[in-house]
Amino acid sequence: MGGRIAERERGRWEILRTPPVLKHRDRLIGRGDPVLDRYARITFDKALVIGQPRAELVSPGHPLLDATVDVVLERFQPLLQQGGVLVDDADPGTVPRLLVYLEHAIRDGRSAKSGEPPVISQRLQFILLAGDSTATDGGAAPYLDYRPITAEERALIADLFAAPWLADEVEERALGYAVEKLVPAHLAEVKARRLAEIDKVEREVRARLTREINYWDARAARLREEERAGKEQRINAQNAEATAQRLVERLHKRQQELDRERRIAALPPVLRGAALSSRPVFSRRGRRRRRCRALPTTPRIAPRSNTARWRRSSPPSGGWASSRATFRPKTRAGTSKAATRVRVICASSRSKAGTRRRAT
Numbered sequence: 408m409g410g411r412i413a414e415r416e417r418g419r420w421e422i423l424r425t426p427p428v429l430k431h432r433d434r435l436i437g438r439g440d441p442v443l444d445r446y447a448r449i450t451f452d453k454a455l456v457i458g459q460p461r462a463e464l465v466s467p468g469h470p471l472l473d474a475t476v477d478v479v480l481e482r483f484q485p486l487l488q489q490g491g492v493l494v495d496d497a498d499p500g501t502v503p504r505l506l507v508y509l510e511h512a513i514r515d516g517r518s519a520k521s522g523e524p525p526v527i528s529q530r531l532q533f534i535l536l537a538g539d540s541t542a543t544d545g546g547a548a549p550y551l552d553y554r555p556i557t558a559e560e561r562a563l564i565a566d567l568f569a570a571p572w573l574a575d576e577v578e579e580r581a582l583g584y585a586v587e588k589l590v591p592a593h594l595a596e597v598k599a600r601r602l603a604e605i606d607k608v609e610r611e612v613r614a615r616l617t618r619e620i621n622y623w624d625a626r627a628a629r630l631r632e633e634e635r636a637g638k639e640q641r642i643n644a645q646n647a648e649a650t651a652q653r654l655v656e657r658l659h660k661r662q663q664e665l666d667r668e669r670r671i672a673a674l675p676p677v678l679r680g681a682a683l684s685s686r687p688v689f690s691r692r693g694r695r696r697r698r699c700r701a702l703p704t705t706p707r708i709a710p711r712s713n714t715a716r717w718r719r720s721s722p723p724s725g726g727w728a729s730s731r732a733t734f735r736p737k738t739r740a741g742t743s744k745a746a747t748r749v750r751v752i753c754a755s756s757r758s759k760a761g762t763r764r765r766a767t
Contacts, residue, residue: 408478415448418455419462422446429474436477436519442470487680492561493553495684503567503685505536506545507581509676511590513597516670527671528597532589534581535684538572542584553684564685578678585676594673601671609665616658623651 410426425444433442448462449471456462465472493506509532514524533545627647630640 408475416455416458418452419448419450419458421448425471428478429471432474432478433470436473437470440470442474446471484679490680491682492556492564493550493682493684494556494560495553497552498684502537502539503564503570503683504538505573505577505681506549506684507534507536507577507681508532508679509534509581509585509589510679511585511593511676512674513594514672514674515601516667516672517664526674527601528593530593531679532585532593532676534584534589536577536580538570540572540580542580544589550682553682556685560685567683567685573683577681581678581681582676590673590676594671598671602669605665605668609662612661612665613658616654616661620651620654620658623647623654627651 408426408428410429411423412420413423415421422445425442425446430442430444446463447460448458449465450456450462451465453464456464463469467473487508511530511532512526513528514526517525519525533547533549535543535545535549537543627644630642630644630647633640634644
């Protein structure tokens with residue numbers, strides 16, 4: 408972006424020159440303090456704020472971070488809209504899903520510098536759309552558990568990209584689910600928090616300004632009586648009455664601002680991008696190379712009271728590839744328990760010439 412930053416201490420940086428594009432963007436979207444030309448120290452760790460010189464904590468809501476995020480989204484937003492293919496290794500299902508991410512914001516009745524209502528809550532929400540026309544809430548950042556697809560896996564699911572359900576009003580389905588489920592929950596959460604804060608601020612403001620108004624009203628009445636008695640005062644009654652009137656106007660103005668803050672409403676959700684989520688795909692060759700493993704059918708584990716030692720019977724003449732072996736638990740006293748049938752599963756029955764695969 409054209410700026411200069413240097414690390415001075417561990418976890419603390421000095422911004423020698425702030426990029427002009429960030430200062431220009433802050434003038435458009437800024438809600439509070441402006442972006443400075445330089446910063447003596449910044450940090451992203453609250454524990455590192457104290458020092459010489461004192462560092463500014465860059466966190467959500469800081470004008471420098473807000474401007475940077477806005478510029479990055481503007482430049483690289485098309486990459487999100489192009490989409491991608493991810494693999495969910497923890498997905499036990501067999502149906503591929505489309506991960507749709509939407510941006511949803513909540514505003515109130517105030518106006519920002521640009522004339523638009525300020526956003527008081529903004530959230531990136533995720534929806535999982537399946538091929539059977541079902542939609543579910545993806546939760547918070549589900550993509551963190553995904554991984555990029557490999558070239559081999561992409562070749563195996565190439566026919567999935569032309570599936571009809573991927574082109575069948577995906578955006579309308581996602582927006583419809585968001586308006587029905589996600590938006591009301593987000594709005595109710597923000598309203599419950601913000602209205603409680605506004606009510607508390609209103610009580611404090613009204614109590615403080617009312618106390619000041621009563622003081623200056625009483626002061627004006629007392630000064631008026633002293634003026635009638637001919638006493639000289641440092642302040643006359645008219646000035647005291649004007650001060651009380653200014654406080655009354657200030658109270659009304661602050662009350663109107665709080666009323667506008669109470670007008671909380673939800674903005675329409677905006678679709679930002681999508682990614683196809685698939686379960687791990689293995690080729691036949693890959694499945695043949697998987698190691699053999701033994702899965703006990705019943706019981707799954709030996710009783711805790713007995714420390715079982717397993718004794719395997721001799722392999723049958725047909726080999727281990729399609730056989731059923733019998734394992735007999737033997738206790739310390741030598742008493743034989745009931746045999747447990749164990750199915751020996753091998754991903755491949757092929758073996759090298761002159762050798763025999765052993766079950767593990």
